[in-house]
Amino acid sequence: MTTSLLLIAAVGVPFALLLACIVPAIRERMPPLLALAPIPALAAALFADDTPLVLGNAQYALSFVLDEPGRMLLLVAAILWSAAGAYAATGLRGATHAGGFVVCWLMTLTGCIGVFLAADLVGFYFLLAVLSVGASGLVLQGGTAEALRASAVYLGLALIAEAFLLAGLVLLALATPDGSLLIRDAAAAIPTSPWRDLTLVLLIVGLGMKAGLVPLHFWMPLAYGVAPIPAAAVMSGAVVKASALALIRFLPLDVALPDFGLPLAAIGLFGAFYGVVIGITQSRPKIVLAYSSVSQMGFLVAVIGMGLAAGDAGAARVASFYAAHHLLVKGALFLAAGVVATTGGRQLWLMLLPAAILALGIGGLPLTGGALAKLAVKPVLEDGLVELLAALSAIGTTLLMLHFLRCLAASASPDSAAAAPWGTALPWMLMFVAALVVPWMLYSATGIGTWSDALQPGILWAASWPLLIGAGLALGLWRWGRYLPRAPEGDIVVVSQPAMRVVVRWGDALEGVEGVLRRWPVAGLSLLMLILILGGAMFFDGH
């Protein structure tokens, strides 16, 4: 009963706030509430058990459930949404027309929490759509022409992905015995489905697009680059994890499917390096962070892929843990990017140092959550080559993060008296603390390992040497980096502009043909021809 109430409140409170926005007066007063809207979700993550919540009748019902991956991600996502909400409220103070931002924010929040909790195919699809539309609206809040373009690219990609997903979900539903629409039943039925391969391909492509898998990652730098800081924080942290979580839930990780797992891992690892390579050619902190997200999501997908290849059900837990860590750190670093840009002089180091700890944590800095995350996924990546690649990726990540820190420092306010307002600095500090502490809590609470194991000297050393190599490379980058070619932000989509011109020309041609078809004699001829074709189709088949 308590669980039901908690789950209802988790999704219902943001949704109710969203509906309340219909009234303009409420909408204008909404910003202070943004920080509180995710609190019910936090409570649910902490106190709800795994009893499902079912709304509807026997023929069709929406169901929600808090499974282990969902709980981990919901917990950290709620923290991030709350902190980012406080940050956003500070930015919106005194702003006229905050309505659009607030509506998109609440819509995205509702979708995000809903997707983390959804237990049936239709509810999942619906909430994912809410999430995508809301998030594209958040990108739009940048208000510039680039924001419009980025938002269009984001929404376009998201909807293409949803088209793949819809096809995949229909296949899932058709293959599930007795018409159950529960994700759990659907995933269990995949290995025996007559359309197993197609289903998996559709799901992986659809979710992979949303997770930013190379080569469909280009929306990330575009979107995060133009979105307001808090929006970029929740999008790179929480929103993108929805698709990772969906991969974890939909793929039958307890059955070894190396034909799918290994390619997935390979694509993921490729993305992990690709993000680094392009990222180090960038100079805006937000863009560097975006490419880091490309890299990290690639690594996460590689973990899931290896789990699928090996039929390792435990991969779900460690992948979720890795995702949870990335969620906290990436969210925190985006906030840091915003805070640093408004800070100068002596204050700066107070803001930069925590950022450095977190950033290097992604590379696996010992004693940080990042080190734990790397340690947790290690068993899944125990294949010889993959293990080596994982280590190389840690080196690359360190390199990229050091580059980020340099860009971050360079982006600081030139005014030495500038200090970020408390309303933004405090959320950032809160996220810093959460990113340090929460992974340790989760690590032991979920039974992935114990603290004492994680603190063994051998393990600490194993985490340290990639850092040192990465640091060495970073020195090299700073010395010779100017010789690197510069990739445009959003690499592929920018490079593919000429292709668009061809598409436009095709559109012209099509419009011309359509115009001809609408001429009276042509339409009349079409009519007669159709009579003959239809009659013929019946005649020849009927004989």
Next chain:
Amino acid sequence: MNTPTLFGLCAVALVGVGLYGLIVNPQPLRKILAFNLIGSGVFLLFGAIARRGAAVGMGGDPVPQALLITGIVVAFSATALAVALVLRLFDEAGSVTLAPDAPAEPPDA
């Protein structure tokens, strides 16, 4: 070859002639005329079928014959509406072409 079949074939030929005229003749009035030709072909076919159904002392099946009267009146109404449209178009535009041109934007309200 008996009378109903002969007129049935005649009806079919009328439909063919009308179809050709409806497609190729650009003048709307001639299209209306062609429509009437096709229509009369269809009616004639129905009449031939009615005649084939002559029985119990009736010269033809009365149901199609009754429907024919309805059909002729409906075709006349259609013709009247179409002619009125053509005439109004002529009054407004000074021409009666049907060629689709890029629809101009209506003047700002």
Next chain:
Amino acid sequence: MTLALAVDISLTLLVLAVAGWIIAVRDTFAAMIGFVAYGLLLALVWVRLAAPDVALTEAAIGGGLTGALLIGAAARLRGTEAAARAEYPGALTRTLAAVLAVTVAAALAIGVLALPDPTPTLAPAAAANLATTGVGNPVTAVLLAFRAMDTLLEAIVVLLALLGVWSLAPDRAWGGCPGPRRLVDPDGVLAWLARLLPPIGIVVGLYIFWIGADLPGGKFQGATILAAMWLLVIWAGLADTPPISRTWLRVLLVAGPLVFIVIGFAGSITAGAVLAYPEGHAKPLIVAIEIALMPTLVLTLALLVAGAPQRIPPQ
């Protein structure tokens, strides 16, 4: 029999030749004249098909009213002929159209030749139930009893078409008189005809209407003749079309269908079904409906030919 067949064949050839000429001839006005001739020829065909009711309708409406309508329009559109000819499609389109039209017609011909023999017919069913309707003409029985719904809807179709025609009035002329004002030429042949013909026409029209219950004829044919007489008087300039805002006009226009519907619904109480007639009262009710429909049809048909309102009458 062979003589009859020869007549039929020559009639067929004549009809087809006129039809082909109507399509092929360059001048639209000439084509319209051809169409009137075509309508009269078709009426002959209907007679040969033992369908005198249809023959009357075809001659009156198909040839007469439609012809008048089209000839009038063609006369007004004389000036657009050259522009229309310039739009004539190229040889490719014409060839394609010809090939397709011939193919469709040929396919249809195969269908016609494959019609079953003996043909299924509803004549026996109609004959068996004719007595209950009390009318002697089976076509009238179909129109007003067996398939009364179609006839009711048809009356509404005509009315809707009239509404459509009226809707084409310029805003300023709404409520005014349809068609252009005709000037009287007291010595003209039209005026002479308009004085001579109507009395005869009215008698003939009413007669055709009246006998329709039992013999070939009926409201549509009768109404057409009456409408034609009225139009003749209007065209001769001896009378004007009524302004469409007149209440009496509106009432008469809807009276026919409304009476039909009222009697129809009364049937659901008195005879157990909508559009059914109580035992023994079928014929009077049918005649009542026909009488109510008559003025409606006369007005509607004539006003359909008269066209959209164009003039506000002097107050």
Next chain:
Amino acid sequence: MPHSLSTPDVTTPGGLLLVLAVLVPFVGVLAGMVLGGRGARRVALATLAAGLAIAIAIADTLVRSGAAVVYLLGGWTPPLGVALRADGLAVIMLLAVAVVIGGIGVYARADFGTPPGVREARAPFVFWTLLLAVWGSLNLVFVSGDLFTLYVALELLTFAGVPLVSLGGQPETLRSALRYLLYALFGSVLYLLGAVLLYGAYGTLDIGLLAARVHPEPVTWAAAALMTVGLLAKTALFPLHLWLPPAHAGAPAAASAVLSGLVIKGSWFLAVRLWLDVFVGVVTLPSAQTLAALGAAAILVGNIVALRQARLKLLIAYSTVAQIGYLFLMFPLAAGLAAAQLDDAAAVNGGLLQAISHATAKAAMFMAAGLVYTTLGHDRIADLRGVARALPMTLVAFALGGASLIGLPPSGGFLAKWLLVSAAITTAQWWWALVMLVGGLLTSAYVFIVVVRALAPAPEGWTPKASVPCYQQVAVLALALCSFLLGLAVLCPVDVAGIGRAVVPGIGSP
């Protein structure tokens, strides 16, 4: 030969409601003609309420009895007489049309008022009487069981629809109306030709009796091809859509909503009726595939051309061209399911839902475009700035309607797409699923463009050209919400659409 409709031997309880559903709107037309002016509007609005009640009563009767509602007119049994028959499909359409017409009626109250000081004005008088006429004709199309009565119904529909197109009276709208009228007449005469052939071969025009009598032979094939193509011309299925886009360019918003949302559904419904209930065993899978191929072409071409339109109304009109395509994808799916001895409900319900959700969404979108036009004085997509501020509710309605066209849950479009995609996969016709998904993407592109342009802030000092009454916005939003929440129909415990339709062993099966 299997047939799906039981022969209508008796009038069922509640059958009289069908007669009312058809004749009440026409009585409204007659009364409106006599009362004229403001009376016509009052009569129309009263009739709208009454008609909705009748539709609900019919639905209630149908669900209670679990069988088709039948009325024998005049007590005469087909083939001599004419029967009215409403199965689940018909009743759902009746209800949907009643709701959409109601929404349009409320919206049009503001646009079609008789100006003060005038006893009667042309546009309002014509609009209100013809709105009712369209409605009566549609109801007749849905419930009539006789091919000739259906022919008359189709003509009624055309005669009522054409003046709505030319209501504005500009040369371009007159030209569009003429093109529409001539092409529609072309279509209906072909339909009649087919019906005549059927009578010649089988001696009846009653749908139920024909279903039992038809068998595959040249006459039937010819009739089926003629009738189908005639109906396609009236439905404006690509490439027979020459009349549709221009007809919308200059028509008033409410008229566009009627035309695009409702009128074309009449001939579509009749095509469905013929293919699913009459020509079972005559039409073949390749012919059904032909229809769907045209539908697929419509989806692709319509959507792409829509993307390239500069005016909002034309964009929506081309979107209609595309959406009509979806309506025809159901034919091979239903045929495939039936051929595999499976229940074709998924395909049929999918098509039906698509029709209804399009009717509601498209009516809402056209009316939203009308409000935009009133407010801005134009409807150039590139210049929609300020709409979000002036017409927030309308923009939301447009977006919701768009979401339904795209197929986002929980819209009716989503459920329809889900059902159709399921059917496509079950019958191994994945290419139709692909077309639907691609179509959804293209749709989302133009909906996005419009919404984003409308969200742009207005230039400084900009004021709306005219203000629109709130109830118009509410009517638009209500219709859009109907469409957007239609997917919740899945919660309905009874398969209403299936009532009165036996399971059909299908098209192309031996």
